[in-house]
Amino acid sequence: MIHLIKDELQGIAETIKAIVGIDVTIMDRNLLRIAATGSLKDKIGAYGPKNSVFERCVKTGEPYLIEDPTTCSECITCDIRGTCDEKAEVCFPIIIDDRVEGVIGMIIFDERQKKTFLEKKDSYTDFDKRLSEFISSRIREKSINNKLEYKSKELLTVIDSVNEGIIIIDDENKILSINKYIKEKFKLKDFGIVSKNINEILPDKIIDKFRKTNYCIEEDQVSISYNNYRYVFLLSIKAIEVNEKISGAVITFKDFNKLQQSVLKASEKHSLFTFENIIGDSPAFSQVKEQVRLISKQNVPVLLLGESGTGKELFARAIHFESDRKNEIFMPINCGAIPDSLVESELFGYEKGAFTGASSSGKMGKFEIAKDGTIFLDEIGDLPLHMQVKLLRVLEEKEIVRVGGLNTIKVNPRIVAATNKNLYKMVERGEFRQDLFYRLNVIPINIPSLRERGYDVLELSMYFLNRYNRIYEKNIEGFTDDAKNALMAYSWPGNVRELQNLIEYAINFEKEKHITLDTIIKRMTSEEDILLIEKGLKEMVAEYEKQIINKLIERYGADTDAKKIIAKKLGISPATLYRKLEE
Numbered sequence: 001m002i003h004l005i006k007d008e009l010q011g012i013a014e015t016i017k018a019i020v021g022i023d024v025t026i027m028d029r030n031l032l033r034i035a036a037t038g039s040l041k042d043k044i045g046a047y048g049p050k051n052s053v054f055e056r057c058v059k060t061g062e063p064y065l066i067e068d069p070t071t072c073s074e075c076i077t078c079d080i081r082g083t084c085d086e087k088a089e090v091c092f093p094i095i096i097d098d099r100v101e102g103v104i105g106m107i108i109f110d111e112r113q114k115k116t117f118l119e120k121k122d123s124y125t126d127f128d129k130r131l132s133e134f135i136s137s138r139i140r141e142k143s144i145n146n147k148l149e150y151k152s153k154e155l156l157t158v159i160d161s162v163n164e165g166i167i168i169i170d171d172e173n174k175i176l177s178i179n180k181y182i183k184e185k186f187k188l189k190d191f192g193i194v195s196k197n198i199n200e201i202l203p204d205k206i207i208d209k210f211r212k213t214n215y216c217i218e219e220d221q222v223s224i225s226y227n228n229y230r231y232v233f234l235l236s237i238k239a240i241e242v243n244e245k246i247s248g249a250v251i252t253f254k255d256f257n258k259l260q261q262s263v264l265k266a267s268e269k270h271s272l273f274t275f276e277n278i279i280g281d282s283p284a285f286s287q288v289k290e291q292v293r294l295i296s297k298q299n300v301p302v303l304l305l306g307e308s309g310t311g312k313e314l315f316a317r318a319i320h321f322e323s324d325r326k327n328e329i330f331m332p333i334n335c336g337a338i339p340d341s342l343v344e345s346e347l348f349g350y351e352k353g354a355f356t357g358a359s360s361s362g363k364m365g366k367f368e369i370a371k372d373g374t375i376f377l378d379e380i381g382d383l384p385l386h387m388q389v390k391l392l393r394v395l396e397e398k399e400i401v402r403v404g405g406l407n408t409i410k411v412n413p414r415i416v417a418a419t420n421k422n423l424y425k426m427v428e429r430g431e432f433r434q435d436l437f438y439r440l441n442v443i444p445i446n447i448p449s450l451r452e453r454g455y456d457v458l459e460l461s462m463y464f465l466n467r468y469n470r471i472y473e474k475n476i477e478g479f480t481d482d483a484k485n486a487l488m489a490y491s492w493p494g495n496v497r498e499l500q501n502l503i504e505y506a507i508n509f510e511k512e513k514h515i516t517l518d519t520i521i522k523r524m525t526s527e528e529d530i531l532l533i534e535k536g537l538k539e540m541v542a543e544y545e546k547q548i549i550n551k552l553i554e555r556y557g558a559d560t561d562a563k564k565i566i567a568k569k570l571g572i573s574p575a576t577l578y579r580k581l582e583e
Contacts, residue, residue, distance in 0.1 A: 002028045002094060002102040002135075004142040009035035009135070010044075016106070016131065022117070022124070023109065026094075026135070028102045029058055039109065051077040054091055057103045063092045065125055067118060087114040090125050092132035096139055104132050165233070165253030171246060173198045173207065182253070186226050198251075201226060206235070215239035215249040221256060223352065223362070230407075232256040232362070257364055273317040279463050280456040284448045295443050296322035301395075303380075303440050304418040306447035309495030312418040313378060315447065319416055320374035328373030331366050331413070336382030343387045345403045348394070354404025367400050371411040380440065381421035381432060388433045395439055415440065450492040450499060457487050460496060464503035465515070474507055482517040490524055545580060 002009075013024040013035040023038035031048040033040070048054050053064045053074045066089045069075045078084065091105035106128050108114045117124060159166045160180040168177040175196055178188060186201065193200065199207055206222055219234040233253040240248040275293050280286070295302065296319045304312040313332060320330040338346050345354070349365030367375065377383070383391065394400055395415060399408040417440045426432035450457060461479065469476060479487070492498055502523045506515045552569065556562040567577040 001096055001139050001143060002026075002034065004146065005135070005138050006034055008138065012131075012135065013037050020106075020124075020127070022106045022113070024104065024106055026102060026104045027054055027058075029100055031055060031058065031103075034102075040107070049079045051079055053078070053089070054103050054105060057091045057093050058100050061093045061095060061100045063090070063125070063129065065090045065121060067121070085109060087111060088117055090121070090128045092128045094132050094135050094139070096136055096143075101139065102135075104128065104135060164255070165251075167198065167201070167251045167253075168240075168248060169198050169251065170248045173210075175200075176248065185231070185253075210237055210249070213237075215246055219254070234259065257368070273314065273321050275318045275322065278311065278314055278318060279460055280453055281459070282448075282453040282456045285453050285456055288445060288447055292319060292445055293322060295319075297324060299323075299414055301415045301417070301440050301442045303423075303442075303444045304416065304447060305444060306418075306420060307449050307495055308420045309497030310447045310449060311496055312447060313376060315445070316374070316376040316378075316416040316418065320376075320414075323374065323414065325373050325414055329370040330374050330376065331370035332376040332378060333366055334378045336379035340384050340387075343384060344390065347387070347391070348400040348402055349405075350403035351405040354402070362402065362405075365400065365402065367394065367411050367413060368402075368409055370413050371409075373413055375413040375415055377415065377417040377440075379419060380417040381419040381423060381426060385431075385433065388436045392433065392436045392439060395436075450495045451490075455488075457492070457499065458484060460499055461487055461503055464500050465507065468504050468507040472507055476507060476510055476515060477513050479515045480512075480517060483515050483520055486517050486520060486524075546583075549577070549580060 009026050013026060014037060016022070016024045017037040023040060024036065025033060025040050025048075026035040027033050027048050031052075031054060033044050033046055033048060036044050053066055053072075056062075056074060057064055064074060066072050066074065066086075068088070069078075069081075069084055069086050075081055075084070086107050086109060088108040089105050091103050093100045094102040094104060106124060108117050156177075156179075159177075162179070163181065165182040165185060166177075166179040167175060167182055170176055175194055175198055178193060182188065202224065206224075209217065209220075215237050216239060217235060217237045219236050222233055222235045224231045224233060232255075234256050236252045236254075238250050239246045240250065275289050278289060280289075292302075292315055302316075302319060304315055306312055316332070317330060320326060333347070335343075345363070345365065347365050347367055349363050349368050352362045354362070394411070398412050399410050401408055423432055423437055423441070427434050427437050450460075458479075465476060465478070468474070487499075494501070502520055503515075505523045506519045510516065510519045549566065549570070552566045553562070556565050563577055564574055567574045570577065572580075
């Protein structure tokens, strides 16, 4: 620690020599000489002798007065005893926090000076003691100043590193310090804002709230206009108290819009979805997956076409997470689920007071929240015509204007749209804008229905079986052969969504180790399919034949001659007719 004031020590030594006329030397705890006067000055930077009285002083922490080095017991073992030209000396340890950090000595090289020194040895000893204490004090002071300077710089570095704004004010609301975030956000300079009143940045109503709450606010949503820009923050303020009196405060600003985006991004990290998560290996489905994978990294609009329940949103998510935007927000929007009167404000946001019931601070729209991510416009065919015009403008200009607002906001999301409707016919009927259709239909992808995917039905069935086994703590092992045949034969009008619903139902009601035909058939909705599954083709043909024969008997009668006529009409022998009547 003595090296903290290394530059000062030589000056102290020279001053003492000038005042009392005695040479001074100062060493650290390793006996490295760091200051000296007279003949010892040339030895600065060299180590003092081993086994010397200086070494004893450092080891014991005790002062030493040497009246005659040639006879003194403390000097007998000194390495330079035979060549030492010192006549007398006094040395004191320099102690910091109970640890010896060095030693200061006053040394006599002249016999005449020695006589005067010994006559006043008590005074010189006391003087040397006070010098050691003075140096200790200066080291402590320097150490404290260094720590304070470090802490100050550490604090400034920390507040400059946080991704939120920080302003420190005094008890008169004058700005003492602002961090890098605030400077960049409001385009401020230190010299231009420090010492100014906080009302240069914050409106009076917020400052009044400071006083009313005794400078204690926790994440209050506020709107601040500065330099023709409007910002929305979560503002907090905490008082700085000294001697139970408020002497200032720390104000923090969290960007409300970015917080919303961060929450969405954080939630999406737990829902990472790729093409490997899309189940199905049938030729038709595999071809579509490969198609979509190829265009995922290209920043082009995609239009997903297919029946309801085929997994269009899964493909949209996979496109997002396979793209360069995977660390941004994926924003699904169901165009058919938003009332016409709210579509614009939901998509593009609104300013405060834009309409009755609007939030007092305004609200970000979904395009603004996901401005650099991917927006999935599901059921795009249900978007009202007046909104189709506005959507087209946003896609072409890459900017939005909030409802009730004047300023444009730059956005650049990737658009993935989806529909189960025939947009071509909608365009012909004037129900969908042709220009928007061409803007969205850059890469059309047709997703096959479940009935076109063959054995994918069984693979998906096992996936849902395992999933719901875990959820409902069941241990159903699989499906009976009849159940498998039924799953394969069924037409699945509701596609994968219907299959998922059926398996969840079966898991809850199945009493056997395997899901049976009797359990799943209760949940199937297509009556024609159920008839086929229950009776089979042979049985249905036999029943149909019986119905025809019975109708002919009603017309011609049941005697022998009538049966011959019926057999002739059916193109079969009388014996075959009799056999069929007996079945």
